Amino acid sequence: MRHIGKPLNKTIKEQENNMQPKDISGLEKTIGYSFRKKENVITALTHSSYANEHGGIKKHKCNERLEFLGDSVLQLISGEYLFRDFARRPEGELTKLRAFAVCEDALCVYAREVKLGEFLRLGKGEDATNGRERKSILADAFEAVLAAVFLDGGLDEASKIVLRFIPRQDGLEKAKDYKTTLQEVIQRNREEHIEYVLTD
Numbered sequence: 001m002r003h004i005g006k007p008l009n010k011t012i013k014e015q016e017n018n019m020q021p022k023d024i025s026g027l028e029k030t031i032g033y034s035f036r037k038k039e040n041v042i043t044a045l046t047h048s049s050y051a052n053e054h055g056g057i058k059k060h061k062c063n064e065r066l067e068f069l070g071d072s073v074l075q076l077i078s079g080e081y082l083f084r085d086f087a088r089r090p091e092g093e094l095t096k097l098r099a100f101a102v103c104e105d106a107l108c109v110y111a112r113e114v115k116l117g118e119f120l121r122l123g124k125g126e127d128a129t130n131g132r133e134r135k136s137i138l139a140d141a142f143e144a145v146l147a148a149v150f151l152d153g154g155l156d157e158a159s160k161i162v163l164r165f166i167p168r169q170d171g172l173e174k175a176k177d178y179k180t181t182l183q184e185v186i187q188r189n190r191e192e193h194i195e196y197v198l199t200d
Contacts, residue, residue, distance in 0.1 A: 030114040031145070031161055035152050040066065042121075044144035047137060049123030063144035070143030073150045077162040078102050101166045107139035110165040116141055 024041065028034045035041050048062040078101055082094045089097070100106065111117065117132035120141055131137050150158040 024119070027114070027116070027119045027145075031149070032164070033149055033153065033157055033161065035148070037152060040148040040151050041145060044070075044148040045119050045141065046121045047123065047126060047131070047141070049126040049131070050121040053123040063141060066144035066147040067140045068147075069150070070145070070147035073146055073155070073158050074102050074143060074162060077155070077159050078166055081163060081166060104135055104139040106165075107142045108135040111138035111142040113165070116145065 024035075024038060027041070027045075043061045044063045044066045046062050048064060051062040075098070078098050079094075082089075082097055082101075086094060086097065117138055120132055120137070122131045122137075126137075146158055146161060149161055
């Protein structure tokens with residue numbers, strides 16, 4: 001019997017694109033960058049829970065390695081921006097400003113601005129427990145997507161995205177590293193103590 005239609009053996013690229021929860025062009029539009037090669041951005045959107053449910057990371061890469069690279073790219077771009085635009089600030093203050101601009105809470109806000117959660121590939125359990133809105137997942141995915149842009153288009157394209165989100169000078173002037181501020185208060189008031197509680 002003659003088979004009519006597309007060949008049964010789809011390309012890897014077709015298979016990966018069919019696994020997307022939404023058309024990748026929607027993400028490209030919101031971040032302002034069109035990927036020449038889609039493989040890295042697809043990986044950037046793939047959480048480890050999805051990879052584990054679909055044959056493991058040997059079959060489907062997750063975004064953890066790209067997150068690692070994206071963090072370095074983010075630190076470089078934000079550090080260069082602060083060094084240039086805050087020329088009179090000492091190293092300690094620049095470190096605090098960068099910590100404010102690229103902390104998990106900030107990255108989560110940036111991710112939500114581009115509706116990144118809608119494009120993530122999550123495992124069923126993670127998806128069912130509101131994983132698309134979880135701070136850690138969104139922040140990590142933002143770094144991973146940034147790495148995908150860097151690999152696809154270079155540092156200039158990655159910089160365009162980062163500098164869209166990092167607050168301008170007037171906003172960062174008001175920034176405080178709240179952990180450092182709390183520690184300073186505790187040091188002045190020895191009778192007080194501080195306890196950090198991890199929440200998600």
